Amino acid sequence: MPPTFPSLPGAAWPVTKRPITATRVEAHASGREVRSPLYPAALYEFGLPVEGLTPDGSFPGLGSGSLQALLGLYVQCRGTWGTFLFTDPTDGAVTSQALAAGDGATTAFPFVRTLGGLTETVGWVTGVTRVTVAGQVRPTGWSLTAPNLLAFATAPAAGAVIAADFTYAFLCRFLDDGIDFEHLMQGLWAAKSVRFRSIAP
Template structure:
């Protein structure tokens, strides 16, 4: 079953918070030295968004007809923290010419990943793969996208072949809390001052 999509609504306001979260075990010694062990191979992300205007009907077309039902309906469908949904970050949703792997002549399945500065991490959920290249040559066929985030080849890329791809992705998330405050501040108009959700491991 495909997770529902977080709605893109015109009533969303600024700022938007995006917090990368790691977990590190730290053991301090009497000498002042520390032993540190990272527990996460890749970060989780926590998002916090707000909506200044949500419309309960079609009376405020600039806010999107029934935008309240779209957002509240997603929250109810997920039953708070229980279910997951897909969130497309408008500022961070695509990779172009992204290095995926180097062929070894036997491996046919590769996890899609993206680079952030000098850091490389797997993507949570690939939405589409627009192009695949092996040593810079576009591959019109011979590969498929396998949920949630893998690229599968019919024939393994040759030893030393650079595998790159253009793709879009989303974060699979769950809400942080089991309750949310939807405020009716005017007839037919609602707002949400803070709605938090965080990514989950695929």
């Protein structure tokens, strides 16, 4: 399992979240266009300014080792090479999310979440608290297959709606092969531009 992005009490505002898509556009002499989407789903780019990090608890509100937690994760990932899980506090949990309808044969279903009028697969499910089939709670008979599949021992009946309560994270990589950690004063550091983006699991 990938490492987890640490909780950083010294994170500041504004935090940015940018959906990214890619489209190939072919223009014709008539002025018409042919457009082809290149990504099966949007990716998300995050920007997080961290105004306060402490290595030794000099500033209790920043935790006891927040500098080591962020610096350690970055070095562990070797910059843009490795991956980690980031939980967006505003987009990381759903309740009674409809996943699919059974067909009597399929036993594995991807976890999805609905965003406005869009339903898309989530990156990495971190916990499942309830599963229902046709409105009935199923305490057993299913398992979570990493990163994002709900697997049943027996295929749900045709037409039975499968739903779940679960939490999820974005599988991400850093965008830069270098981050500036600034030593502001004794016991106080900052990393004012931490950028990363989601990737397909």
